[in-house]
Amino acid sequence: DNGHISFGITIPAQFTRQFIRGENPQLLVDIDGSDPGSSASALGSIQPILEASIAQFTKQGLTPLPAFNRTVNLTIHRLYNESNNSAFDIIPGLIGVLLTTTMVMLTSTAITSEFEAGSMELLLSTPLSPTEIILGKVIPYITLGYLQLTSILVFGFLLIHLPCEGSLFLLYLTAAPFIVANLMIGMIFSTLASTPMQAMQLSVFFQLPSIFLSGYVFSFYGMPTWAQTLGACLPMTYFIRITRGIMLKGNEWAQIGPNLWPILVIAGGLILLTKVVFRRTLD
Numbered sequence: 001d002n003g004h005i006s007f008g009i010t011i012p013a014q015f016t017r018q019f020i021r022g023e024n025p026q027l028l029v030d031i032d033g034s035d036p037g038s039s040a041s042a043l044g045s046i047q048p049i050l051e052a053s054i055a056q057f058t059k060q061g062l063t064p065l066p067a068f069n070r071t072v073n074l075t076i077h078r079l080y081n082e083s084n085n086s087a088f089d090i091i092p093g094l095i096g097v098l099l100t101t102t103m104v105m106l107t108s109t110a111i112t113s114e115f116e117a118g119s120m121e122l123l124l125s126t127p128l129s130p131t132e133i134i135l136g137k138v139i140p141y142i143t144l145g146y147l148q149l150t151s152i153l154v155f156g157f158l159l160i161h162l163p164c165e166g167s168l169f170l171l172y173l174t175a176a177p178f179i180v181a182n183l184m185i186g187m188i189f190s191t192l193a194s195t196p197m198q199a200m201q202l203s204v205f206f207q208l209p210s211i212f213l214s215g216y217v218f219s220f221y222g223m224p225t226w227a228q229t230l231g232a233c234l235p236m237t238y239f240i241r242i243t244r245g246i247m248l249k250g251n252e253w254a255q256i257g258p259n260l261w262p263i264l265v266i267a268g269g270l271i272l273l274t275k276v277v278f279r280r281t282l283d
Contacts, residue, residue, distance in 0.1 A: 001255050003241060006042040006221075007031045019054075019070055026073045033081030034089060034248040035215075041222050046074065080165075080248040087160045092243035093216040095152050096236045099145055099175070100182050100210050106144070107186025108199035110137045111278075116196065130278045138183045145179040146172065165250030174242050174260055177267040181235040184270035191277050210236045235263045 010028040018025035029046060031039045050072060058070065081088050114123065123133055149172070156162035164171075185206060193199035211217060213231035220231060231237045238259040245251035245259075 001245075001249055001251060002258070003032065003035070003245065005032070006035065006039055007046070009046070019072065022070050024071050024073055026075050028075050028077060030077050030079055033078035033084065034092075034244045035219070039078070041219055043076070050074070085160075088162060088248060089244070091152070091156045091160070091162050092247045093240045095149060095243050096178070096214070096239045097211055097216060098148060098152065099179060099239075100236050101207055102148060103141060103145055103179060103182035104186040104189070104203045104206055105200060107137065107141055107183050108189040108193070108203040109196040110187065111190040112193050112196045112199050131275060134187060134274060134278060137187065138180070141183055142176075142179055145183075146175070149175055162247070164247045166246035166252065170252070170256070171243065171246045174239075174246075174256060174263075177260075177263045178235055178239045181263060181267035181270055184267065184274045187274045188270070188277055191274075210234050213237070214240055216240055232262075233266070235266050238262050 008030045010030070012025065012028070015025050015027075027050070029043070031043060033039060054070065054072065078084055128136075153162070153164075153168075157164075186203065189199050189202040189206070193202055209230060213223070213227055214220070214234055214237040215231065216236070220228060220237065223231065241259045242251075242256050242263075245256055249255070
């Protein structure tokens with residue numbers, strides 16, 4: 001449930017006795033079906049290890065060699081996605097991908113567009129503080145982010161019968177810091193860039209690592225150490241685990257807590273950085 005392991009093997013009673021007698025015993029393999037990347041890698045490793053173990057046991061533990069071939073049957077049980085429907089794994093992660101793409105790209109052009117249109121001078125002439133200007137830019141996009149989240153869930157439920165084992169309220173609640181974190185990243189790009197095109201280019205450079213290093217495309221723990229380190233700094237890495245955990249596993253606070261507090265820390269740090277960078281830009 002916590003995502004700490006990818007698979008577990010259950011060895012039944014009398015397994016060795018049945019194997020020696022050539023009765024082809026079974027091994028039960030429980031795989032985390034909510035993380036297809038790690039599960040496929042784990043499943044691909046089980047068979048070679050099993051064959052090597054059987055060969056070693058047959059050579060050293062049985063004398064003389066048997067006149068018949070002894071085999072072991074693997075029974076695969078995919079927890080949380082028994083039908084092995086790839087859409088059930090993709091859609092929860094797609095929520096994080098789309099929110100990251102739209103939130104960062106839209107807000108990255110907010111301030112630069114104001115400067116190009118000449119309306120930033122009007123904002124500077126008002127008694128608004130930098131914090132109030134940032135809030136005015138961000139709040140509409142928070143609403144847009146929740147509308148996006150709702151539309152993805154509705155289409156998922158209607159078109160592919162996407163399951164939701166956990167609480168939708170918990171999913172919406174944990175989406176708030178993730179949306180804010182991406183909006184702050186867009187605001188930072190917006191204040192650093194001099195044109196909307198530069199701001200959009202910066203947003204693309206952020207989106208690609210978020211997609212490839214977060215565990216959405218590749219297995220997170222199958223990546224090199226340096227890639228895992230970079231991925232651990234991205235809010236989408238933790239949000240994908242939260243969405244998959246809530247929708248496919250029915251996770252609650254105890255399970256999502258280890259993935260929620262990093263998003264809160266990242267969002268808090270980005271809010272402070274945005275305030276500093278934005279004030280310097282105004283000065």
